[in-house]
Amino acid sequence: MSSPEDAGSVGRPHDAKPLRRLARSARYLLxxxxAGLHGLLVLAxxxxxxxxxxxGVGLLxxxxxxxxxxxxxxxxxxRVGRALGRRIGSPYLPPAPGAGPARRIADGTLPRDLAALLQRIVVGIxxxxxxxxxxxxxxxxxxxPAYWWAMPDGKPAEQFFVITSWWLAAASGLIGLAGLAAWWFAVPAVAAADAKLLERLLAPGRDQELRLRARMEEQRRRSAVDLHSAELRRIERDLHDAAQxxxxxxxxxxxxxxxxxxxGKGDIATTLAKAQDASRDALAEMRRIIRGVYPPALxxxxxVPALGMLADRMQIPTRLHIEAPAPTAASVDAALYFSVAEALTxxxxxxxxxxxDIHLTWTEDHGDMRVITTVTDNGHGGAEPAKGTGLSGIESRIEALGGTVAFTSxxxxxxxxxMELPCES
Known part of the structure; x- marks a missing residue:
């Protein structure tokens, strides 16, 4: 049984519908x-x-x-990734603070990008x-042949050669059949070969993968440090502003x-009762702060039960969907719990x-279990992370554990x- 990705790829011999595969391959080549014509403008x-x-002017x-x-x-x-049915990773390093054009040009991707551009122009067009x-x-x-048959007697027809007899007309028909047969069989194979060649140029090389991993690990450590500092500041603020x-x-x-x-003046009983009420408030506030560090329910x-409690407390009807649950580390549980809580807020x-709706799905990726969590609402949309929707805090939590966050609105x-996270972090 083929996956959806397989169904969208070119040149797959096991495709049950050759005509659809041919159409996809021809569309890919077109x-x-x-893209080659666009590449000509880019090259110019x-x-x-x-x-x-x-x-010196061009440096600007x-x-x-x-x-x-x-x-x-x-x-x-x-485009090539969709044709092959798999995602092609970007070889570009995340932008470093203060990195200029020279830094981007010198990261080792320029020769391969130019090779892909020239390949598309020379081969793709x-x-x-x-x-x-x-x-x-x-x-x-x-x-x-039908056109020649409809012509007046003695008048030739011309395509690849001048047709003056039925033998030549039959030869034209055979050429047409041969051309369609060659197109039928060659287009999927050529499209697949072209896509794989272009993938080798566009996908990260070994050195680039090493640099990407190093930069991602650096970014992950920075996110973890930032998250830890933010959590300490939040706890300090809560202790100072509320409990204290x-x-x-x-x-x-x-x-x-x-x-x-x-x-001997005043009502001591009333004052002690106020002191007792204030101590209860302080105790409740301390419990709230403790729950903010690591919720007891979690x-x-x-x-899953902790997220169910979050869904139950929502004023908006909220449903929790679970698929193939698997064990996760405590750090992953905490990151997902607080991220979902922020998203629900x-x-x-x-x-x-x-x-x-809250969807949790556990899936295996190259032998490693990952948990994918999606929070979806039917609201008016148009939300922008830059306007303070809390997405930056969610990103910090997830990226600190090597996960990724995608936001659409x-x-x-x-x-x-x-939100996607490895189960062991």
């Missing part, structure tokens, strides 16, 4: 031709910038040229043209009761939604936050 701009750099456009080439490669990476011309000319060759104030109130009431006991019941405050909705 898209390659159009790169050559112009390189020429202007000899006099180096960043624009580099970004243009990378966007072209990114589009091709997505001819293949795209051939993928269109061969079937068109073959159909014309097949139709030529309530303990000060307890101390003040006890001091007042002592003075009343010494002077420690005692586990991730955003839904309640900003989305205007009437329903919300088109105008009109729905809004979805997708």
């Amino acid at each position: 898209g390659g031709g159009l 701009f790169l050559v112009l910038v390189a020429a202007l750099s000899l006099v 456009l180096a960043g624009t040229a580099s970004g243009l080439l990378r966007r072209w490669c990114g589009a091709e990476r997505g 001819p293949l795209g043209a051939v993928s269109i011309l061969v079937p068109v000319l073959s159909v014309q060759a097949l139709a030529l 104030n309530r303990l000060v109130a307890v101390s003040m009431f006890i001091g007042t009761a002592q003075r009343q006991l010494t002077t 420690a005692e019941e586990g991730l 955003n839904v309640a405050k900003h989305s205007g939604a009437t329903t919300c 088109p105008p009109g909705g729905p809004t979805a936050v997708r």
Whole structure:
């Protein structure tokens, strides 16, 4: 049974519908031709910038040229990945603070990007043209005998050669059949070979993969440090602004009761009752802070029941969907719990939604178990992370454990936050 990715790939011999595979392959080659024409414009701009750099002016456009080439490669990476039925990773390092165009150009990806650009121009444009011309000319060759038959007597017809007899007309028909047969069998194989060649140029090389892993590990450590610092600041703020104030109130009431006991003036019982109420408030606040460090429900019941409690406390009807649960580390449970809690808070405050869904799916990826959590609402959408929707805190928690976060919120909705984490972190 083939996966959805397989169904969208080119040149797969096990495809149950050859006609659909042929159409996908022809569409891929035609898209390659159009990408080659676009690549010609990109190449012309790169050559112009390189020429202007000899006099210093082009250096001002180096960043624009580099970004243009990378966007072209990114589009091709997505197109080729869809054709092959698998995702092609980006070889580019995450932008370092203060990194300029020279840093981006010197990261080792420029030669491979230029090779992919030239390959698409030199190979992609001819293949795209051939993928269109061969079937068109073959159909014309097949139709030529009927055209010659309809011509007045003694008047020839011309396609690849002048037709003046039925023998030549039959030869034209055979040429048309041969062209269609060659197109039928060759297009999927050529498309698959072209996609795999381009994948080798667009996918990260071994050195680039090592650099990417090093940068991702550095970013992960930075996220972990930032998250830890933010958590310490939050706990300090909660202790200072809430628990400390309530303990000060307890101390003040006890001091007042002592003075009343010494002077014999005032209602000591009322003051002690106020002190007792203040101590209860302080105890409740301390419990709230402790739950914010690691919720007791999470420690005692586990991730799924704890998320169920979050869903039950939502004012908006919220459903929890679980698929193939597997054990996860305590750090993963905590990261997902607080991330889902933050996402649900955003839904309640900003989305205007009437329903919300939480999906948890455990899946195996190359022998490693991963948990994928998605929070979706049917609100009005249009949310932007830059405007303080809390996504930055979610990203810090998830990325600190080597996970990824994807956020979609088109105008009109729905809004979805997708978090993916390894089960062991």
